[in-house]
Amino acid sequence: MEGPSIVIATEELAAFYNHKIEKASGSAKFDWSQFKGQKLVITASWGKHLILSFSHLTLRIHFLMFGSYRIDNPRDNRIPKMQLSINGHELYFYSCAIKQIEDDFGDLYDFTIDTMSPLWGGAEAKKSVMKKQNAYVCDVLMDQEIFAGVGNIIKNEVLYILKMHPERKISELSSIEVARLVKVTRDYCLQFYEWKVSNVLKRNWKIFRKKTCPVCQTKVTKIPTGKLQRISHYCEKCQSL
DNA sequence: CGTTTTGTTTCAGA
């Protein structure tokens, strides 16, 4: 799950603000008895981290590749990592990593590098990218310490918009190209959010999971790229080195 | 129906 989806989760869960947990359970290793009676006071996100702050404890949830959550409507035959009864509803969290973090989580995170945050600057990202002269652009986009919240879908779509090959070296880019990379990434994250809220995200993918390039009809290349060796989807013709 | 993949942490070994 990428950054924009986590923001949507925080918004959905905000409906439970100031309500007490009536019951908590799950396969994650917690003493669930301590959750009872605690109020949900804050939902927040940083990159791909979903933060749930209760009266006396704060959790950080990461959905990794396959995680999901449901409000009521549980999945059949799946044991949730965490299940909360709150305000007459059941919240289920599946196949995610849940960790307790300090309540004062503001100190743990730099929100200026969260691509979905109102505090996103862009200047920080540009500076960090320029420091990675020897890295490939596909790896830099996935770097959570530079573009927190960007995942493989956003990476591929951004590179397609930029008409940039995934294995372009940062050292080959001009300062203007780096500035454009940073701007397009931020804008696409916000666009991803809008499309997802409207349920039209997948139909707006231009290159990710496409068979051919929508511009030139060339067959989309799908191969592992960069140091990270994550699959890139790109058009050999439109995205030249 | 078998393969792929919206991701990260951990740990052994170099």
Next chain:
DNA sequence: GTCTGAAACAAAAC
């Protein structure tokens, strides 16, 4: 210490 690669986790979508 620091880097690297493999393993672990886990399930919908193609």
